[in-house]
Amino acid sequence: MNASPRDAERPSGSAPIIPDGLDAILVLLRHGQTQFIVEKRFQGQMEAPLSRLGERQARLAGARLARPHAAPPLPIPDTAPFAIVHSPLGRALRTAEFAAEAMTAAGRATPRLRPDAGFLEIGQGEWEGLTDTEIAARFGDSLAGWRRWPTRYHAPGGESLAEVRVRVEASLAALLAEMAEGGHAGTLDRHQVLGYADVSHDNPRWSLIVGHGGVFRVVVCALLDLAPEHFWNFDFGLAAITVVEIRAGRAVLRSLNIDHYLGEDRATSTSDESARRGRSGAL
Numbered sequence: 001m002n003a004s005p006r007d008a009e010r011p012s013g014s015a016p017i018i019p020d021g022l023d024a025i026l027v028l029l030r031h032g033q034t035q036f037i038v039e040k041r042f043q044g045q046m047e048a049p050l051s052r053l054g055e056r057q058a059r060l061a062g063a064r065l066a067r068p069h070a071a072p073p074l075p076i077p078d079t080a081p082f083a084i085v086h087s088p089l090g091r092a093l094r095t096a097e098f099a100a101e102a103m104t105a106a107g108r109a110t111p112r113l114r115p116d117a118g119f120l121e122i123g124q125g126e127w128e129g130l131t132d133t134e135i136a137a138r139f140g141d142s143l144a145g146w147r148r149w150p151t152r153y154h155a156p157g158g159e160s161l162a163e164v165r166v167r168v169e170a171s172l173a174a175l176l177a178e179m180a181e182g183g184h185a186g187t188l189d190r191h192q193v194l195g196y197a198d199v200s201h202d203n204p205r206w207s208l209i210v211g212h213g214g215v216f217r218v219v220v221c222a223l224l225d226l227a228p229e230h231f232w233n234f235d236f237g238l239a240a241i242t243v244v245e246i247r248a249g250r251a252v253l254r255s256l257n258i259d260h261y262l263g264e265d266r267a268t269s270t271s272d273e274s275a276r277r278g279r280s281g282a283l
Contacts, residue, residue, distance in 0.1 A: 014250040015225040017173040021185030024176065025076060026223070028216050029067070031087075031095040032057035036232040037238070040131050042282045043159065044124030044134045044213075047090050057239030057265055058095040062102025064114040064241065064261040065208070075205040075243050075254040080109040082179055085171075086210040090204035095239070096210040106281035111261040118171025119219075121212035122164050122283050125157030127161050132282060148229045153183055161218065161228045168218045176246070179205045186248035212236075220244065237266075 020029070032054030036043045050058070068076040086096040093115065100110045127135050127143075135143050145153030154160050183205065209219070213236040218233050221227070223244050236242060240259040245252045259266045 002031045004173040011248070011250055013225060015223055017169050017222060018176055018246055018249050018251060021187070021251050022176060022246050023183070023186035024082075024179045024246045025074060025204055025254075026175075026244045026245070026246070027081075027206060027208045028219065028236070029065075029095065029099060029208060029210045030213055030216060030230075030238060030240055031210065031234045032061075032239045033151060034091050036129075040282075041129055042124050042127045042135065043091075043121065044128040044155070044283055045089065045121055046128045050091055050094050053265060054091070054092070054193075055110075055240070057100055057262055058098035060261050060265070061095075061239045061241060062099030062245070063106055065099065066103040066106035066108040072260070074205055074241065074258065075245060080205070081111060081205040081208045082205040083111055083114060083175065084210070085114045085115070085116045085119065085175060085207065086167050087119040087212060087215070088117055088123065089121060089212070090212050092119075092212065096208075099208075105178045106282050116175075118167045119209060119211040119215055120167075122214040123155075123157075123159040124163075124283055125155040126233040127155040127158065145280060147232075151228050152248040161231060163216050163221060164215065165228060166214060169222050172219065172222060175209075179207060181218065188248045188250065192247070207275075213283065216242070219247055220253065224253065225251075239265075 031050070033051045034043065034048040034054055035051055036048035038051055064074070065076070068074040069078050072143050084096055084100060086092045096113050100113060127139065137158065140151050142156060145156070151161050216236045217231050217234045221230050235257070237257045237259050239262060240257040242256050243254040245254045
């Protein structure tokens with residue numbers, strides 16, 4: 001006898017790190033521009049301060065998150081975030097601080113900021129602090145491999161994607177379990193196609209994670225239960241917002257790289273520079 005779809009332990013496309021039945025939203029905010037980005041250097045886990053432009057970008061992102069239903073609306077509840085978690089690196093911490101200040105100034109309550117080492121940028125070892133030209137001259141083979149096969153190559157002395165995935169999944173699992181505690185389980189027996197009906201219950205909990213382009217690629221692959229070979233299939237702009245909705249335990253990528261609120265700052269520093277750095281393999 002064929003099993004009923006409701007008898008399946010886990011629906012197709014749901015990751016083991018997501019609690020069964022969880023309705024929630026994760027908002028990913030990449031840090032603003034840094035001085036290393038201005039100088040076209042690989043950052044990895046080195047400290048690189050935000051530029052003045054990066055600080056302004058962080059404030060603009062916070063102001064946008066404070067009014068999610070302003071046109072064009074964000075797929076985020078018009079409520080205070082459940083948690084604001086950030087990479088311990090200074091550029092992520094400062095971005096989280098500026099964003100939280102902007103949300104508070106706009107009347108949005110914000111929880112205390114929480115560092116989480118699971119969301120550190122991918123360590124790039126001997127590449128950190130060097131320009132892509134310098135790396136190509138000294139580490140041409142490993143850089144070429146990293147750009148083509150990121151699961152087989154990484155920076156000398158740096159982290160492999162397998163190592164990063166372990167810490168990312170642990171941090172995501174802990175945060176999602178916290179968000180699920182005391183909540184009501186959602187159901188997949190509702191419309192799953194936008195435009196027909198609200199696909200989620202009213203005002204699910206949402207949390208903000210402030211981090212980095214490289215680690216966010218791993219985060220999205222982990223949430224969507226994709227193999228790490230899909231690492232380069234995603235990109236994250238400076239101070240851009242990405243939204244992942246979790247519907248009854250299944251992650252859905254609702255938006256990627258929302259950054260219209262940056263205005264001229266976007267045209268001059270976000271999209272162009274992000275694309276260039278993505279092609280170079282820089283994190």
